[in-house]
Structure formats: structure tokens, C-alpha cells
Amino acid sequence: MxxxxxxxxxxxxxxxxxxxxxxxxxxxxxxxxxxxxxxxxxxxxxxxxxxxxxxxxxxxxxxxxxxxxxxxxxxxxxxxxxxxxxxxxxxxxxxxxxxxxxxxxxxxxxxxxxxxxxxxxxxxxxxxxxxxYRFAPSMKYLRHLLKSGALGTPRHFRSQRFLDWPETSWGWRQYQDKAGAGDLYDMTIHRIDFALDLMGPLTQVCGAVARFAPRTTTPDGKSCPPSNVDDWSSLIGEFASGATGVWEGTTLAKGYGRDGFGHEWAEVNGSEGSAVYRLHEPNTILLGKTGEDLAPVPVPAEFLKPSGSPRDPAQGKPATVFRYDLVWEFISAIVEQRSAVPSYLDGLNAQIVADAVLESYQQRRWIDTVLADE
Ligand SMILES: NC(=O)c1ccc[n+]([C@@H]2O[C@H](COP(=O)([O-])OP(=O)(O)OC[C@H]3O[C@@H](n4cnc5c(N)ncnc54)[C@H](O)[C@@H]3O)[C@@H](O)[C@H]2O)c1
Missing domain, CATH: 3.40.50.720 (NAD(P)-binding Rossmann-like Domain)
Known part of the structure; x- marks a missing residue:
């Protein structure tokens, strides 16, 4: 060090x-x-x-x-x-x-x-x-509820990330040799990561991607070569626990602007209850159980920012300011001489799953996902 x-x-x-x-x-x-x-x-x-x-x-x-x-x-x-x-x-x-x-x-x-x-x-x-998005308060609270058993045995994970973005050029992001993939690597990979963190390892996935917008014009009106990456991505998966997962992401969901933050909904359905994280309202979680429909519950104060951080959770847009907690974690790990969370190992495992989505779609079949553990 x-x-x-x-x-x-x-x-x-x-x-x-x-x-x-x-x-x-x-x-x-x-x-x-x-x-x-x-x-x-x-x-x-x-x-x-x-x-x-x-x-x-x-x-x-x-x-x-x-x-x-x-x-x-x-x-x-x-x-x-x-x-x-x-x-x-x-x-x-x-x-x-x-x-x-x-x-x-x-x-x-x-x-x-x-x-x-x-x-x-x-x-x-x-x-x-x-x-x-691991750092969103409602995601941290959802994780706490899940890991402490409050939702019972986790059965289903579900993620939607819908954006209404312009159909002009994405610059380097729209070329496979520079970006690797489109929506899958830009957006869905985050949701693969937090699903692995919540639910444990995935053993198999079946994926599909698609491209709709050619993106041959830059935002300032110049011509450029067409995009060769996806702008819609999806997968279904089986976790080692036996739980199921379903993910969908798109940048072409008209009407889903939501002040630039788009629509994000991720939930876990357990044997005792359901919990929902939404990006546009990250300081509130939705909770429900049989006989009680999903209803908003404020995230407790201890989950609104990392312990010791000087950040005031009441300042700024909630969907923006939790993003500052990444650097807090990085610096904390350095100062405390410990591993950071999420580490490159987590980045590797999300990438293994994302690659399996592309392979699955190319081969039109389910792919085994062999994740790394050290
Ligand atoms: N975690 C998140 O929520 C999140 C959000 C946005 C972007 N990203 C990621 O952050 C990265 C950057 O995205 P961005 O939106 O800031 O892109 P950007 O295009 O706005 O900025 C990238 C910058 O890197 C510079 N650059 C290019 N090649 C370089 C090199 N070899 N050495 C030094 N500088 C170089 C460019 O000149 C540019 O200024 C991408 O990997 C993207 O996926 C993550």
C-alpha cells in the first residue's frame, strides 16, 4: 500500500x-x-x-x-x-x-x-x-431487508431501466470497438451487478439485444458512421439459490424522460414480502406483503449516507447526490487499508454475465455463467 x-x-x-x-x-x-x-x-x-x-x-x-x-x-x-x-x-x-x-x-x-x-x-x-446504483439509499436498505431475512426466501429479481434519449450519435459509446456493447454495457451491467450482490451467483442466462436507431447524425448535425451496438438489452437468468431474474433496458422508451433520470424499477419478491427500489425516488422504498399492497416507506437515516461521511442527505437532488458516496467508499478503503466494495472482482463477474448475454443471443441458447470467486 x-x-x-x-x-x-x-x-x-x-x-x-x-x-x-x-x-x-x-x-x-x-x-x-x-x-x-x-x-x-x-x-x-x-x-x-x-x-x-x-x-x-x-x-x-x-x-x-x-x-x-x-x-x-x-x-x-x-x-x-x-x-x-x-x-x-x-x-x-x-x-x-x-x-x-x-x-x-x-x-x-x-x-x-x-x-x-x-x-x-x-x-x-x-x-x-x-x-x-449499489450506493442508492433505497438499494442499500433493500439489501439490508433481504439479507436480514425480512423478505423471507428470495424468489424473483426484476429490473427495468427505461430511458428516453435522443436518437443522435452517442460518440464513442455507439461503436463496438470503443464501447464493447451499447445499452448492455452502459446500463444493464449495473443491474447485473446489483442483482449478483442481492441474490448471489447466477448459474445460467438467456439474453437478447437489439438495435433500432442508426445514429448517423451528431447532436450538432454532422454525419457520422452508423452505430453497431445495441440500444435495447434483456436477459432472464437462474441464480444458484434457485431464484429467477428478469432484466430489460432501453434508451428508446419515449415518454420516460423523468427529469433526465428515466425510469428505473428493481425489486425482489421473497416468500414473505416484496421490496422495490426506484432511482427517481432513492430515499423511499416500496414494501408490500400478502394482504398489504406495495406502499412507500422512508429509508431510515442510517442508510441515507455512509457512516462518517460529511454529506448532508438533505442537500441536492436525491437521485444525484448518492453518487458521491462511491468516492467516499474508495477513499475509506484506502485509509482503512481494506478492500473496496464493489471491487474489480465484482466488475469481472458482471462482465462475465454481460458477455454471456451476447453469446446467448448470438447462439440463440442458454449459457452457463462460471463466475470468479478470488
Ligand atoms: N458509473 C456511472 O454511473 C457512469 C455514468 C457515466 C459514465 N460512466 C462511465 O464512465 C466512463 C466515461 O464516460 P463519460 O460519460 O465521462 O465519457 P466522456 O466521453 O464524457 O469523457 C471521457 C473523457 O476521456 C477522455 N479520454 C479518451 N481517451 C483517453 C485516454 N486514453 N487517456 C485520457 N483521457 C482519455 C476524453 O477526451 C473525454 O474527455 C465510461 O466508461 C462510462 O461507461 C459511468
Missing amino acids: SNASTTSKKVRVAIIGAGAVSDYHHVPAIRLDPRAELVAVCDADPNLLERRKGDWGITKVTTDPVALCADPEIDAVIIATPNFTHSPIALAAAAGKKHMMCEKPLGLNAGEVREMYLAARDAGVVHMTAFT
């Missing part, structure tokens, strides 16, 4: 990839955490770096992620670049002994992600996958 884990100095964090997710989630989260400081930023776009100097108040910038990962003045990196660049950057971070949180999907396929996981594990650094 690097110096930051063994002294009282602040954890010196660098951002690699200064785009949307860093601006919305990670930089505000670092600002909130008194144990961390943003010391450097890397991006392939020098013009954006110039802007970020002003936006984020930093002076140290570079276009070279490999050089940044070798910098002894940096303890930890947040990798928030397009999907195809995650693997080489993570391997450089492991070589430089940097703690790392990497955006999902960790890579373009499970083979690549396994290599990243092993490199990080063997380097002895903290590694974390940015699976945001």
Missing part, C-alpha cells in the same frame, strides 16, 4: 478522463471528502484540460495516462475514460502501485477484465468498480 494508507496525509487523487462522469460525480465527491485532494488531471483532449484547470482549480495536467500512473506524487487514480482505454490504463496504474477506481464496464470483455483484476490484486492496491 502506498504512503497515503499509512500516514495521516490526504490521499492524493488524480482523475484520468475529464469528461462528463468525472465532472458530475467524481470531482464534487473528492471536494466533499476531507481525507482526499484532487492533485492532477489527465485527458486526451488538451483543450478540455485547459478548461478543467479553471473548472476544477487544478494546475497539474497531462495528456499521458501512463506517465501519470508513474508519478510518485499521486496515491490513487479514478479511471473515467472510454471503455476501450480502461484496461491499458489500469495495467499502468497497477504497475505504478496506484489505488484505482475504474468506471464500468471495466473492459471490452471478461478476458481483458480478468487481467485487470489480477494485476490490481497482485499489486496490493485498492481496486474498485464504479457501480453507482
Whole structure:
């Protein structure tokens, strides 16, 4: 472990990839955490770096992620670049002994992600996958109810993620060689991850994907090559426990804008009761049991933010602000010299399932999912 884990100095964090997710989630989260400081930023776009100097108040910038990962003045990196660049950057971070949180999907396929996981594990650094929705208060409370037995034996898991997005170009996200897959890797992979966390391992899946929008025009009206990734993804699955799972995601659900957050509904039906998480109202859970229809229940205060975090749950939009808790977990793991949750192992297992969805659809059959356990 690097110096930051063994002294009282602040954890010196660098951002690699200064785009949307860093601006919305990670930089505000670092600002909130008194144990961390943003010391450097890397991006392939020098013009954006110039802007970020002003936006984020930093002076140290570079276009070279490999050089940044070798910098002894940096303890930890947040990798928030397009999907195809995650693997080489993570391997450089492991070589430089940097703690790392990497955006999902960790890579373009499970083979690549396994290599990243092993490199990080063997380097002895903290590694974390940015699976945001595990941190929603209602998801944490749902997990608590499930694991404490309040819902009885879990029987069904169900997830819907419906977005109403424009049908213009998604940039790098719409090409298989840069993104790996579309809605499946961008959206459904989060829901695969929290299903594994709630329900335990999946043993078999049957999946399907589809593409409807050609996306040959950029938002500012220029022509571009058509998309070759899915904009709808789905799977059904069997968990080792015997429980069943059903997932559907789309970016083409007209009328599901919901202030930019879209529609998200995930639920578990147990032998004693049902519990529902919804992204647009993350501080409330729906609970129901036989004879009592689903009804809203406020999430208890202890689940509204991580223990010790200075974040005020009453501030900001609830569907935005829980995203800052990822960095809190990452820095906590570094300071407390423990593994982060979710780790790269979780990122690998979600990727194994997502890859099986594509394989299943190509071969039109169920696929066994052999998950990794160390
Ligand atoms: N966890 C979540 O909820 C969530 C939300 C949004 C995005 N993401 C993930 O975050 C990642 C980034 O997404 P985004 O929306 O911020 O994309 P973006 O396109 O807005 O930003 C990516 C940035 O990376 C830079 N970049 C490209 N190649 C680079 C390289 N080799 N080295 C350094 N910088 C490089 C680009 O110039 C760009 O500024 C993706 O993996 C995406 O799936 C996760």
C-alpha cells in the first residue's frame, strides 16, 4: 500500500478522463471528502484540460495516462475514460502501485477484465468498480431487508431501466470497438451487478439485444458512421439459490424522460414480502406483503449516507447526490487499508454475465455463467 494508507496525509487523487462522469460525480465527491485532494488531471483532449484547470482549480495536467500512473506524487487514480482505454490504463496504474477506481464496464470483455483484476490484486492496491446504483439509499436498505431475512426466501429479481434519449450519435459509446456493447454495457451491467450482490451467483442466462436507431447524425448535425451496438438489452437468468431474474433496458422508451433520470424499477419478491427500489425516488422504498399492497416507506437515516461521511442527505437532488458516496467508499478503503466494495472482482463477474448475454443471443441458447470467486 502506498504512503497515503499509512500516514495521516490526504490521499492524493488524480482523475484520468475529464469528461462528463468525472465532472458530475467524481470531482464534487473528492471536494466533499476531507481525507482526499484532487492533485492532477489527465485527458486526451488538451483543450478540455485547459478548461478543467479553471473548472476544477487544478494546475497539474497531462495528456499521458501512463506517465501519470508513474508519478510518485499521486496515491490513487479514478479511471473515467472510454471503455476501450480502461484496461491499458489500469495495467499502468497497477504497475505504478496506484489505488484505482475504474468506471464500468471495466473492459471490452471478461478476458481483458480478468487481467485487470489480477494485476490490481497482485499489486496490493485498492481496486474498485464504479457501480453507482449499489450506493442508492433505497438499494442499500433493500439489501439490508433481504439479507436480514425480512423478505423471507428470495424468489424473483426484476429490473427495468427505461430511458428516453435522443436518437443522435452517442460518440464513442455507439461503436463496438470503443464501447464493447451499447445499452448492455452502459446500463444493464449495473443491474447485473446489483442483482449478483442481492441474490448471489447466477448459474445460467438467456439474453437478447437489439438495435433500432442508426445514429448517423451528431447532436450538432454532422454525419457520422452508423452505430453497431445495441440500444435495447434483456436477459432472464437462474441464480444458484434457485431464484429467477428478469432484466430489460432501453434508451428508446419515449415518454420516460423523468427529469433526465428515466425510469428505473428493481425489486425482489421473497416468500414473505416484496421490496422495490426506484432511482427517481432513492430515499423511499416500496414494501408490500400478502394482504398489504406495495406502499412507500422512508429509508431510515442510517442508510441515507455512509457512516462518517460529511454529506448532508438533505442537500441536492436525491437521485444525484448518492453518487458521491462511491468516492467516499474508495477513499475509506484506502485509509482503512481494506478492500473496496464493489471491487474489480465484482466488475469481472458482471462482465462475465454481460458477455454471456451476447453469446446467448448470438447462439440463440442458454449459457452457463462460471463466475470468479478470488
Ligand atoms: N458509473 C456511472 O454511473 C457512469 C455514468 C457515466 C459514465 N460512466 C462511465 O464512465 C466512463 C466515461 O464516460 P463519460 O460519460 O465521462 O465519457 P466522456 O466521453 O464524457 O469523457 C471521457 C473523457 O476521456 C477522455 N479520454 C479518451 N481517451 C483517453 C485516454 N486514453 N487517456 C485520457 N483521457 C482519455 C476524453 O477526451 C473525454 O474527455 C465510461 O466508461 C462510462 O461507461 C459511468
